[in-house]
Amino acid sequence: MKLKTLLTSVALAAGLATGAAADGHEKTKVGFVYVGPIGDGGWTYEHHQGLLAVEEEFGDQVETVYVESVPEGADAERVMTQMALEGADLIFTTSFGYMDPTINVAAKFPDVKFEHATGFKRADNVSTYSARFYEGRAVQGHIAGRMTESNIIGYIASFPIPEVVRGINSAYIHASRVNPDVEFKIIWVYTWFDPAKEAEAANVLIEQGADIVLQHTDSTAPQAAAQAAGGVYTFGQASDMAEFGPEPRISSIIDNWAPYYIERTQAVIDGTWVSEDTFDGIDTGMVEIGEISDVVPADVKAEALALIESMRTGEYHPFTGPLNKQDGSAWLAEGEVIGVGDLLGMNFYVEGVSGEIPQ
Template sequence: MLRRTLLASAAALAGLSGMAIAEGHEPTKVGFVFVGPVGDGGWTYEHNQARLAVEEHFGDKVETVFVESVPEGPDAERVMTQMALEGADLIFTTSFGYMDPTINVAQQFPDVMFEHATGYKQADNVSVYSARFYEGRAVQGHIAGQLTESNIIGYIASFPIPEVIRGINSAYLHAKEVNPDVEFKIIWAYTWFDPAKEAEAASVLIEQGADVILQHTDSTAPQAAAASVNEAGEKTIYTFGQASDMGEFAPLPRVSSIIDDWAPYYIARTQAVMDGTWESVNTWDGIGAGMVGIGDISDAVPADIKASAEDLIERLATGEYHAFTGPINKQDGSAWLAEGETADDGTLAGMDFYVEGLTSEIPQ
C-alpha cells in the first residue's frame, strides 16, 4: 500500500513538473562548448555572440550556460556530460574535434539534443551543421591574387581536416584565376587559437616574401604581426579577418573578413526544442543563406578589385556560380572536374587533396 502511495505521489509530482514546463515556468537550458576563449575575436567570439542572441531572443524562456577553452578530447566529453547531468536540453558543441565526444555523450543521454559544428557524424539526437566557408575563401583569394606584388600569399592553417583543405584550395584557385603567377606558402599551426604561434607563423611567412596573409586560425595575432611591419615602413602586408570582422585593424592591414553568423540557426534550433519539433538534420549553408558573411571591403582595396569581388559575392550568393567549377585537376595532375562541372558535396565534405598548382604536401 505504501509503495502504491509513493508511486502515486511521484506521478503527481511528475505531472506538476510537466505542467510547469508547459506553462513556461521552466526555461529551456541550452549549453555551449567552446574550443577557444569567448574573447578570441574570431571563431569562439562569434559563437558566443550567437549564444547572447539566443538569450536576447527568448528572454527568460531560456537559460544558457557555456564553458570556454575546452580541449578537443576527453576534457570535452567530461564537459558535455556535466552539462547533460545539470539539465541541459540542448547542447551545441562548436569544434570539429568534438565529434566523437559528442556522439559518445549523446548515446548516454538520449533525451538531450546535441548540435555539432563542422562534423559529419549524426545520431537520432545529434545534428550537424557548418558553413560553406570555402565561398568566403574564394572571395579572399580573388582579392589577394590582385593585391599581392610579390606574388606570394601566405596561409596559416590550423589542422589538416577537410574544412581547412577546402579553404586553401578555394583561395588558391581564385587567386590563380586572377594572377597566374601567384604562389601559396602554407604553415600548419596545429592549433585553432594560440596567438603566439599564429604571430610567429605570420612573421615566418612575411620573411619568406608573402605580402598577403590568409588564416584559418582564430586570433587577431596575424593582423598584429602584419601591422608591426607596416608601421615600421618596411613594406605593406595585407591580412583578412577570420570568422569575425576584426574591424579594429581597418583599413590597414585588414582588407576584409569572413564573418560567421550562427545566431539565426541557434535561435531556430532552440525554438525547435521548445516546440518539440527538433529532429536530426545536416545543415550546410553559405553566403546566400547568410551563414557566411563577407565583411566590408576596406579602402585598402582599389575600386575595380572591390567591384569584381562584390560581383563574385553576388554570384556565389545566388548560386549562379560555384566556387569549385571545372576544369580543375588534382595536385598530381589527374583530372577532377571537367569544364563546367561542379564539385559534389560529398567530395567537398571529405576533401583530402590539394588542387593542381599547390606545391606543398598535406601533413598526415
C-alpha cells in the same frame, strides 16, 4: 577565466536546478562548449554572439550556460556530460574535434539534443551544422591575387581536415585565376587558437616574402604581426576583426551563427527538433563577407562584390571545372561542379599548390 564561465562551472559542479520561466514552465536550458576563449576575436567570439542572440530572443524562456577553452578530447566529453547531468536540453559543441565526444555523450543521454559544428557524424539526437566557408575563401583569394605585389600569399592553416584543405584550395583557385604567377606558402600550426604560434607563423611567412597573409586560425595575432611589419594585408577570420581596418585587414569572413542557434532553440521549445545536417553559406547569410576596405582598388572591389553576388544567387560555385588535382590528373571537367560528398571529404590540393598535406 571569464566571470560567467567561472559561475557556469561552479553551477555545473554544484548541480543547480533549472529555473522556471515567468509563465511557470520550465526554462529550456541551452549549453555551449567552446574550443577557445570568448574573447578570441574570431571563431569562439562569433559562437558566443550566437548565445547572446538566443538570450535576447527568448528572454526568460531559456537559461544558457557555456564553458570556454575546452580541449578536444576527454575534457570535452566531461564538460558535455556535466551539462547533460545538470539539465541541459540542447547542447551546441562548436569544434570539429568534439565530434566523437559528442556522439559518445549523446548515446548516454538520448533525451538531450546535441548540435555538433563542422562534423559529419549524426545520431537520432545529434545534428550537424557547418558553413560554406570556402565561399569566403574564394573572395579572399580573388582580392589577394589581384593585390599582391610579391606574388607570394601566406596561409596559416590549423589542422589538416577537409574544411581547412578546401579553404586553401578555394583561395588558391581564385587567386591563380586572376594572377597565374601567384604562389601559396602554407604553414600548419596544429592549433585553432594560440596567439604566439599564429604570430610566429605570420612573421615567418612575411620573412618569406608574403605580402598578403590568410589564416584559418582564431586569434587576431596575425593581424597584429602584419600591422607591425607594414605593407602586408590580411583578412579577418570567422569574425570581422575590424579593429585592424582599413589595413592590414582589408576584408573578412564572418560566421553568423545567431539565426541558426535561435531556430534550433525554438525547435526544442516547440518539440519539433529533429536530427538533420545543415551546410549553409552566403545565400542564407550564415557566411558573410565583411566590409571591403577602401585600400582595395575600386575595380577589384567591384569584381569581389560581383563574385559574392554570383555565389549568393547560386549562379557560381567556387569548385567549378576545369580543375586538376595537384599531381596534374584530371578532376573536374569544363563546367563540372564538385559533388557534396567529394567537397566534404576533400583531402588533396589542387594543381598549383605546392607542398604536402600533413597526415
